Amino acid sequence: MKNEYIKGTEALILSLLKEGVDTIFGYPGGTIMPLYDELYNYKEKINHILVRHEQGAVHAAEGFARSSGKTGVCIATAGPGATNLVTGIADALIDSTPLVCITAQVSADKLGTNFFQEADTISITIPVTKWSYQITSADEIEEIISKAFYIARTGRPGPVLISFTRNAQVGFTNYTGKQNSPHNIMCFRKENLTSSTVKLAAELINKAKRPLIIVGQGVIISGAEEETLKMAERGNIPIASTLMGLSAIPTSHHLFAGNVGMHGNFAPNMMTQKSDLLIAIGMRFSDRVTGDISRYAPKAKIIHIDIDKAEFNKTVKSYLQIHGDAKEVVAEILPLICYSARDDWFGFKEECIKDEKRSVIDKAINTNNRRTISMAKAVATIAQESRGNAVIVTDVGQHQMFCARYSIFNTSRSMITSGGLGTMGFGLPAAIGAKFGAMEREIIAVLGDGGFQMTIQELGTIMQSGIDIKIVVLNNSFLGMVRQWQELFFNGRYSSTEMDNPDFLKIAESYRITSKRVENPSQLQMAVREMLLHKGSYLLEIVVEKEENVYPMIPSGASLDEIIYK
Amino acid sequence: MKKEYIVIAFVNNQISVLNRITSAYLKRHINIESLNVSESFIKGISTVVISAVTTADETERIVNQLGNVIDIHKVDYFSQEDLIYKEMALYKIPSTILKDKSQSDYILNHSNSRIIEMGKEYLIVEKSGSRIELEKLKSKLERKKLLAGYSRSGNVVLHREYLPELLHKVS
Numbered sequence A: 001m002k003n004e005y006i007k008g009t010e011a012l013i014l015s016l017l018k019e020g021v022d023t024i025f026g027y028p029g030g031t032i033m034p035l036y037d038e039l040y041n042y043k044e045k046i047n048h049i050l051v052r053h054e055q056g057a058v059h060a061a062e063g064f065a066r067s068s069g070k071t072g073v074c075i076a077t078a079g080p081g082a083t084n085l086v087t088g089i090a091d092a093l094i095d096s097t098p099l100v101c102i103t104a105q106v107s108a109d110k111l112g113t114n115f116f117q118e119a120d121t122i123s124i125t126i127p128v129t130k131w132s133y134q135i136t137s138a139d140e141i142e143e144i145i146s147k148a149f150y151i152a153r154t155g156r157p158g159p160v161l162i163s164f165t166r167n168a169q170v171g172f173t174n175y176t177g178k179q180n181s182p183h184n185i186m187c188f189r190k191e192n193l194t195s196s197t198v199k200l201a202a203e204l205i206n207k208a209k210r211p212l213i214i215v216g217q218g219v220i221i222s223g224a225e226e227e228t229l230k231m232a233e234r235g236n237i238p239i240a241s242t243l244m245g246l247s248a249i250p251t252s253h254h255l256f257a258g259n260v261g262m263h264g265n266f267a268p269n270m271m272t273q274k275s276d277l278l279i280a281i282g283m284r285f286s287d288r289v290t291g292d293i294s295r296y297a298p299k300a301k302i303i304h305i306d307i308d309k310a311e312f313n314k315t316v317k318s319y320l321q322i323h324g325d326a327k328e329v330v331a332e333i334l335p336l337i338c339y340s341a342r343d344d345w346f347g348f349k350e351e352c353i354k355d356e357k358r359s360v361i362d363k364a365i366n367t368n369n370r371r372t373i374s375m376a377k378a379v380a381t382i383a384q385e386s387r388g389n390a391v392i393v394t395d396v397g398q399h400q401m402f403c404a405r406y407s408i409f410n411t412s413r414s415m416i417t418s419g420g421l422g423t424m425g426f427g428l429p430a431a432i433g434a435k436f437g438a439m440e441r442e443i444i445a446v447l448g449d450g451g452f453q454m455t456i457q458e459l460g461t462i463m464q465s466g467i468d469i470k471i472v473v474l475n476n477s478f479l480g481m482v483r484q485w486q487e488l489f490f491n492g493r494y495s496s497t498e499m500d501n502p503d504f505l506k507i508a509e510s511y512r513i514t515s516k517r518v519e520n521p522s523q524l525q526m527a528v529r530e531m532l533l534h535k536g537s538y539l540l541e542i543v544v545e546k547e548e549n550v551y552p553m554i555p556s557g558a559s560l561d562e563i564i565y566k
Numbered sequence B: 001m002k003k004e005y006i007v008i009a010f011v012n013n014q015i016s017v018l019n020r021i022t023s024a025y026l027k028r029h030i031n032i033e034s035l036n037v038s039e040s041f042i043k044g045i046s047t048v049v050i051s052a053v054t055t056a057d058e059t060e061r062i063v064n065q066l067g068n069v070i071d072i073h074k075v076d077y078f079s080q081e082d083l084i085y086k087e088m089a090l091y092k093i094p095s096t097i098l099k100d101k102s103q104s105d106y107i108l109n110h111s112n113s114r115i116i117e118m119g120k121e122y123l124i125v126e127k128s129g130s131r132i133e134l135e136k137l138k139s140k141l142e143r144k145k146l147l148a149g150y151s152r153s154g155n156v157v158l159h160r161e162y163l164p165e166l167l168h169k170v171s
């Protein structure tokens, strides 16, 4: 009888394979050893990437999900292994990234005894997961893993945590391998899009004199890039993007007006304030986008299209809410849209773009008479030299905002960044994961010297896995973004933001990663070229101006028209 | 404006659901005044009733968040006027009051309560009603130094109207 039964760990791996998983990021430990032992048997089918810290595993899984559109998988042992995942899980929840995180747990009969490495992972992660479940019997595995993947990717994607007790790992179960029956989950039930809603939306759009489309990451997640662009072209409507929506629309497109928000472009922010109709697609009106809500888009009606009903009227009140998948909704509205010239509106857009170029961009990028490299110039050079074809993965800080402002994107899923949580340390491991999610693409991690050091140990993962990613460290010897705020809002009192940094080249060298440092503006372009031409991973340290600020800026809590230029 | 809102959720009878529900309040620093979990009229599905003093906007955000919880089938919020809701309380009172008619008359005959146990030293009295009614009796007994113990349940509720939509969604 027993022969037909397999171990829980094998049932888990077969369930992962059934979901199409071929890559997982993880770190072993006592309680998860049975699963690692099983992985050894499946080396050919599942590529396990050994990270150097569990935070690296979860951010890599996020990067994988964001570059590929698939669900990222990471595994960790019980207790400290599981708690080390928490930051990345929270990051994935707020940035709608589908993850299945599997953590080991002590045997069910030992739960609650403070057994070695017991931490209550389920309770710790409840507020930061979309769903979680503790598997305490091998018989639950097949059903629960299928449900976990279904939940992670369906509706608004998010992280799912599975706590896998040791007894369930080593217990036996009758694995069926059957295609799983559909899961009936109430909150994923779709409401039918009524033709009157579609008509109303189209009417509002066709009547609008100054409409503006704002795309969020929802457009990327649902694969609505093409429909959105077609709708914009058909109606001749300018498009703006949130930080998370970047790369959904090619930056060179004549309708693209730039990105909105705190360090966004002048045009889309000013256009928001003048617009009579905002068409918000797959975005959530974060405070970084809206500034002071009471003065946000004062003249506009808002059409809000989102898969998550909870986002409607949460902060900004909208005129029409359309609940559904962005791709499906936009496809319905699209044929009803009529062309309109909107000369004045586009005139205003061009005027803003010119204005920003003159007052901000030229100054930031112009290298004449400069002895140091500006971050803006560094990012612009990377964009130019990679011709907008690379995936830019950022960390958090000034360099992130410069990447959002000065990068060129030709294809979707080319900007991977921690938006909602603003997690320093995200960049390097996310870039590793992004590479595994899109092997054919060039991955460039652009990091600050602060954030790089938060997960710098993942250089080891790059060394061991032998992947090819480019790492650019924009070194200003400061926690730049915090320093900028100290300069602007705390009387220039630089409290604990200056950094005494190690020799990054020596570090790279010890990880067998080719590296170079560039300080002179005249050598920047060559250095970037050399990096891009290099076969294999490469670290380029660009020593940048110490006290450069990101402009324009809308101070926290101010209205979008209260932009500061310098 | 802050007032008492009652959130009713129909949930799978599953380990972590209650945690997910209370976490939506904790996250917003809102104190839960009363919470009751009981089996609903459908097998495997429990009804959770929570009341908290807060604003309509905040309550709506909580309900929207809960609407996304995988193991919640249906959730909505109501104000007190929409619902028939009752709580039950038990009062422990020294048996000596039985000797003093002026004291016992109110409890026995005018407070809409009933004695459910009569011990040598204490009576246990049960009363159901709105929280205000229950608390009124409590303070009355306290004032007279007659309260030796008190325990109150969470809300049990029924909607005044017939709600076919709700039934449909849950079943």
Ligand SMILES: Cc1ncc(C[n+]2csc(CCOP(=O)(O)OP(=O)(O)O)c2C)c(N)n1
Pocket (backbone or CB within 6 Å): A395, A396, A397, A398, A399, A400, A422, A423, A424, A425, A447, A448, A449, A450, A451, A452, A474, A476, A478, A479, A480, A481, A482
């Ligand atoms: C984990 C974490 N800790 C602290 C912060 C606060 N923070 C935001 S930006 C920033 C400075 C980042 O400095 P650096 O990595 O050097 O990048 P730069 O701003 O200089 O480009 C800090 C400390 C954060 N976002 N995340």
